[in-house]
Amino acid sequence: MMDKFKIVIENLNLQFGNQPILKNICASIPENKITVIMGPSGCGKTTLMKSLNRLTDLNPDAKVTGSIFIDGQDILHTSENITLIRKKMGLLAQRPYPLPMNIYNNIAYGLRISGRRKKRYLDKRVEHYLRQVSLWDEVKDRLKEPAGRLSIGQQQRLCLARGLAVGPDIILADEPTSALDPISSQAIEGKFNELKKNYTIVLVTHILRQAKRLADHVIFMYMGEVVEQGPASEIFGNPRQEMTKSYLNGIFY
């Protein structure tokens, strides 16, 4: 079966000042699958992911060339409002960063931003997305509490729900379990497996086992370049490049 590609990256170069971070990246990310970007730390995984929703714009030193097509539209060269593009992608960071407001408003924030203000509608959506990440039963009585009081694991699920609430088709996750305990990590991983039916998930990780557990598609990076990419079964079962092989065998991290 041929994969339909949601995101296609062509000749993407990125440098901070004079230091190249991403070198001529070409990669494709299939729709409704979990694509894992893996590689040793400092290889540019996170930067690649941030350039997908153009958060790299926030750094004035960053220079980006090349193209990133999402649904056929080149988001690096578009007249469309950048916030609308960002809304297509939910972001999950390494540590949960709840917004400085209560639990309810953390979810409602994105909806309000896009102009939804009716309380009935917001109530329904908040409950829906909290249920989707299995957080509803834990927090339904304390929706007015500051989100910072939740446990780290709960916070990360809240951040996931917050991202889902604005209706993206892509979820970008940057080592989302690195700050979590094993049980919370498991909960997040389980969610990803459920969510991939409806979402394209891009997951950055340096945990090999996590990659093996979750990946449908793998992009392996080293020193700012894509070394190898393809379906998980191929990469893990029969890697073509020496470098990939030695990484998978734990020769280097």
Place this chain on the structure above:
Amino acid sequence: MIQKKEFEEKFFRVLMFFSTLIIAAALIFIIFSVLYKGLPSISWEMLTQVPEGGFYFGREGGILNAIVGSLYLSTGATVMSFLVGLPLALYMNVHLVRYGKLVNTIRFILDLLWGVPSIVYGAFGFAVMTYFGIRVSLLAGTITVTLFVIPIMVRAMDEILKSVPVGLLESSLSLGSTRAETAYKVFFRQCLPGLSTAVLLSFGRAIGDAASILFTAGFTDYIPTSPDQPVATLPLSIFFQLSSPIPQVQERAYASAVVLVIIILVTSILSRMFSHRYQKNKINF
């Protein structure tokens, strides 16, 4: 909807731009108006003579008494607060480095002391002096200013010493140095440029403050020859002589203002140079 959002952002960006401009303009405006008014009064005689016929009424003479007095007083206060401040700052960052809570309490107290208005130090100093029957003098003024400068100096030094990594302390101790040697030889040298900045900052505060010396240092036409004599200072030279109705006396006030501003600017530039060098020479860990 989008338009309204964008208008709001534009509106606030204009406001922000002007706020920044106001602050920059205020500094230039203040320095310019002081120099504009005072520079014409600056002359060789002004800088090298003491006032004649009393500082409040005499039309002749200059502000040498205030210049020298201020340098005496603030140098004395800086040295004295250095003698207390450096050991304390080192103690906090070398000996007490494992007692985070205690160090934070000390910082908290120092911050509170920093917030105490200088007039309170002045009033307190005066109360102590009357209790012991001490008259206004260079020494009393210096001690009062020292009390007021210590928290400033310690906190400034502390901020510098805080940045020394614990690894340096541990490796120095493991080479067999005592803690005091580590403090004075390793930490002190490592942070020397930063500490000089702290000293200059304190000197600037000491020479500029008027409220703490108002009742403790007094004012005089002469240059003191011993610490128990009253002393003239630049801030008070401005404050007292500006209220005089005689133009020549007011000129002395404006000239004092020019001298004080220049001293402050020079200390500020010097400390900036030190802190730049500090960043250049600092060993990065």
Place this chain on the structure above:
Amino acid sequence: MNRAVMRVSRIRVGRLLQDKLHVFWMQICLVLVFILPFILVAGMLYKSLLLIEAQPLTELLFSKTWKPMAGRFGFYTFIISSVWVTILALLIAGPICLLTAIHLTQYAKRWVLRVMHPIIDILAGIPSVIYGVWGILVVVPFIGNYLGPFFGKSVSGYSILAGAIVLAIMIIPFILNILIEIFKNIPPELSEASMSLGAGKWQTIKLVQVKKALPGIVSAFGLGMSRAFGETIAVLMVVGNVAQIPKGLFQPGYPLPALIANNYGEMLSIPMYDSALMLAALILFVVVLIFNFASRLIIVKSEKQLA
């Protein structure tokens, strides 16, 4: 060989003794700083107790009668003047600082920050008496000649407003430095999260960053107010020093620090006068201490939440 051992041990004894002496002096310095606030309070309390025993504290604080010759000391007028000047100064300085801090940390190019840093530092280092001179040269005539007549009032210019303007400029660098630190310390991931939810830059600043910084902003303003409350010489030079309850911005006032500074010379000739002025200093001290304490507590608490 024996001699060598002895020499080593003598050196060690010398070094250890030196170490002990250093530590001893360090501890003395530490104790000095620890007891300094208590000595300050004790000294002022000792002096002002005389007056507190003679007149009830409520009368001292809330009576408008200030007749030192008759032994009547009511601080109400002076306290109100202080409050007016302080609040007004914060109303001017607060918005300017907040807007500038956001501008410098979120929008401005790097070179602007590089230029503004020394400007803020120098502004913070300018002595209060120089601000006073500037007030007399510029602010007072401006109010007396232009602003007052513009509002149809004939005034001298020496006024609450002049004091507040000078104070505002003085506390701006102080507040601004704290605010810049606070905005810099907000993790960038928070803004990224907000923006990936579809918020624009301004919305992110307004709804997330300012909200996150709120405890810090409140305490920066609190610290600024306490600084303004105790500022003496600059205010004294432009505020007019008339002991009356000000009825408008253009009227002169007489804040507490000015009262102390102006009357110390003659206080020894009038009974109880020194006691009264020391009480004024004590009031100043306590108010400033409370503001400082509360503000720093807010900062410490919010830092803990971040960690």
